[in-house]
Amino acid sequence: MSKGKKTVREAALDVLESVEKNQSYSNLLLNHAIEKYGIKGPDTGLLTELTYGTIQRRMTLDFYLAPFINKKIESWVRQLLRLSLYQMIYLDKIPDRAVLFEAVEIGKRRGHKGIASMINGILRSIQRKGVAAIESIEDPVERLAIETSHPQWLVKRWTEQFGIEKTREMCETNITAPHQSARVNTLRITVDELIDRLTEEGLTVQKSSIVPNAIISLKGNLAKTAAFKDGLLTIQDESSMLVGHSLDVHEDFTVLDSCAAPGGKTTHIAQLMEGKGKVFALDLHKHKIKLINENASRLGLGNIESKAHDSRRAGELFAAESFDRILVDAPCSGLGVLRRKPDIKYTKKESDLESLQTIQLQILEAVSPLLKKGGLLVYSTCTVDRNENQGTVKEFLDGNKEFQPFPLTHLPETVQPFVEGNMLQVFPQDFGGDGFFISCFKKDS
Structure with a gap:
């Protein structure tokens, strides 16, 4: 050798x-x-x-x-x-x-x-x-933990939050391979044209049944295609694409994406705005800002401006009431993406979840004064934990009376069965996308 x-x-x-x-x-x-x-x-x-x-x-x-x-x-x-x-x-x-x-x-x-x-x-x-035989393990939580390779504390926590059956479905889905999906850059190509082009490149792809302007690869790696290189698509999970739609943006808006890297949602917002208006993208790390810029450049989106900055200090950069829409895609435990990042299961501790909620609330508190009256604030995570999701939402609304829950009726019809008022919790087993949470608030006029 x-x-x-x-x-x-x-x-x-x-x-x-x-x-x-x-x-x-x-x-x-x-x-x-x-x-x-x-x-x-x-x-x-x-x-x-x-x-x-x-x-x-x-x-x-x-x-x-x-x-x-x-x-x-x-x-x-x-x-x-x-x-x-x-x-x-x-x-x-x-x-x-x-x-x-x-x-x-x-x-x-x-x-x-x-x-x-x-x-x-x-x-x-x-x-x-x-x-x-795994069946020899008497305790149902321990048995499910060993059977699906999830830490016992996590299975116990999910069982308390969602019941054993929903937890079992989620754990079983988490040990299956995820499919690869992509968002079509409709500013450059139609979905049907892209499918034809990818078919010529030897891939087998189909339209997403969940999100508009999305495709799923049944055979072949979308990231290795000439179409990807030419900026005709971007790799993004279907659940993650729902975040862009939840902001209900218009062409002339000014939008803040406060935790933006690597730029999947930033570029989606910019695309939904037809490449017009302005999307400001913040992220804590300089090297991650480079990723946002590379993505924007590849997709030909000139309406994005990015900066390395702690969103907890966003008020240093922008005046109060500067934005029509603000997205807080917050740092979270990532428990919704265990199929794509299975190593997370073994490194996370239960105490990590509590400290994350503190950061989530700090970001929401810091950016909320920057939203115009009548504007929408969207909070999202790629986790399935009630404390980080519904818990953070409740704490924020309790302390910020000028914000009201805003119903997510503007999300695609296909996901409406999973919507509860102003909140959407997607589980990995729902339609094969990542576990994701979205919540929407409106600032009083």
Whole structure:
């Protein structure tokens, strides 16, 4: 094997190790590994499947492995056992003998003969005896936590908030692969024209049944297309696209997107305004402002102005009552996007959720004086937690009597069944999009 060249399973092992050791995001590491090791074609799909699948099911795999490991083992060995067992249990197309052979070879290369022999012994024992039954766990919350690889505190919290059945549906959806969706840049191309063009590029795509001017890829990576490069589309989840629609913007408006990076919602607002009016985009980090600018430039949107600034101090930049619409897409726990970022499950703590609500309220309090009378303020998150969502909304409205709940009747008809007055809570199982929350308020005239 040439230097620098690795097998797909070795590359997956490297990614899994980095995710656990450095708490790095798997999606970023995955892209890095694909480039670094020159992984191409179907192997890219396999690497993604192995990495995400093993992370998604980590707690289940550890439950299965526990009876077969009777001594302390190195971190990379545990990762290799998880990776191998994932293939044996969840991937029908890969024969066990191929999984065992590769695991032993990696064991020899990364460790020594003794480690390779132990790995072989553990995997062969599992093959012979089978894995423990999850049904043997008596406590329903613990059983669901192990079965769907979600931390027990989270399953308990969701069960208290939404009941066990809704929690089960959500946890089961969270361990399935998400589909890729994109927003069509209708300032440059129609949806039908883009579908034709992507079909010519070899992709299989269809219109979204949920959001106008959106498409879903059934086969092929939209981000790797010439159409993406040419600014004809932008990758965005369908739930996230609802935020732009919730602002009910008009062409001549001045809008503030107070937590804007990487710019998916910013560019959507600018597009809904037909490239007219003005969208001011703030984000705390300079390198993220670069992403917003790159997105705006690729899509040909000249009505966006971005600045690195803490939105909790937005009053330093803008006069009171400067904006027709304000969006607070607040920092949150991200518990609605566990399918796309499965590593979040294992790094979040329950206490994190409380400190996030403080920041969410600080941002709302800071930007609300900047809204014109009669204007709309939209608060959104990519989480499914009642405290961060309905809890934050209640606290804000209780302390700001000049704001009234504003009904979300202007959202697409397809999501109206999920709307409750001025609030929309989307669960991952509702239509296959991310878990998302949107709430709308109007400032008294």
